[in-house]
Amino acid sequence: MLSEPDLNRIELFLAVAEAGGFTAAAERMGIAKAGLSQQIAKLEAELGTALFVRTTRRVTLTEAGETLFRDAAPLIQSLRESIDRLNEEVAAPSGTLRITAPADHAATVLAPALAAFGERYPDLQIDLLATDQVLDLVRERVDVAIRMGWLRDSSLRATQLARFEQYAVASPAYLARHGLPRHPRDLATHRWVVLSLLAAPLTWRFTHGDGEDCTVRLHAAMRTSTPLSALALVQHGAGIAVLDESTVRAGLVSGDLVRLVPAWALPSGGIYAVYPDSRHVPAKVRAFIGFFREWLEALPHSGVDAEK
Structure with a gap:
């Protein structure tokens, strides 16, 4: 019964096969050529077969050596990559x-x-x-x-x-002038501040908690390219806008903004x-x-x- 080969010797075997010879592999790895040759001889003894054909001019893989190289190379490479990833994880980012x-x-x-x-x-x-x-x-x-x-x-x-989440919001001053919408379909009659960067800024689908859907097509009173500029316009009473929760959070808490039709949800992003x-x-x-x-x-x- 053959003994289990030393994985370190498998690495040395791959180095010789990749370098095309013992001299080049030894120089690349910083070890003595004689010691490398001895380790390969021990690996061949462990496996019970020759891995290289050695001549005075060149070193080539035997059929068994080609099989071992083909099967072992990707496995050793995967192991190296796993160790590299582990080393990166423990190292502080720089x-x-x-x-x-x-x-x-x-x-x-x-x-x-x-x-x-x-x-x-x-x-x-x-x-x-x-x-x-x-x-x-x-x-x-x-x-x-x-x-x-x-x-x-x-x-x-x-x-x-x-x-x-996305919310339809307006300022208290705007709602005092134009009334508070009670249903998504009421929004169609209001003035809207829309984000021009959205693919379809004038069409919104609202979903009620009971599963009912309501799609509303709106009229743009003003257009702007950023959420913060839309927020400023809404806070000054220019109209209603759909904005993400982080943009409107402070205004809702302070009372500068009001979330409209809260029983109806807009698509989340x-x-x-x-x-x-x-x-x-x-x-x-x-x-x-x-x-x-x-x-x-x-x-x-x-x-x-x-x-x-």
Whole structure:
């Protein structure tokens, strides 16, 4: 019965096979050629077969050697990668973390999270690109992008960090002039501030708790390109808008905004971390994704509704 081969010798065998000879493999690994040859001889004895044909000019694989190389190489490579990932996990993130996010989200949500993240990892330099443009992550050398809403299919990898609700909101002054809507269909007669960056900003589907749906088509009194500018317009009485809960949270708590038809829900959206598809996700990216997910989970929800 053959003895179980030493895995270290399997690694040496792969090095010789990849280098095409004992001399080149020994130089690459920083060991003596004679010692390497002895280890390969012991491996052949353990396996009971020759792995190389040695001549004065070259070293070639035998049929058994070719079989072992074909089967063992991907397994050893997978083991190396697993060890590399483990080493990355225990190492503190360092270098530069380049992040992009929509300008409003970067200012109101991401910035305080990054401040705390930077305190945890002081050796990490953070480069924040706050822009509403969808950047090419590879070309712009971006490590991770924060995307809001609904993702399109792409070759990038994506991790959902959180979900957010959307609310129809108005100011008390606007409602005093135009009345409080009691049903989603009442919204069609009101003035609306719409976000031009949305695919269909004038059509919204509301769902009641009992399962009833109501689709409303609206009239735009004003258009704007960012949630914060829409918020400012609504707070000054320009009309009603659909905005994400983080944008309207403070206004709902203070009473500067009123959530409309609270028994009816709008489609929720997602907050995603998007990053280039690669075999190894850098430790700095994994650390940030885990940190930001926990940060988002700890954020309070408004829970403030208009009176029914």
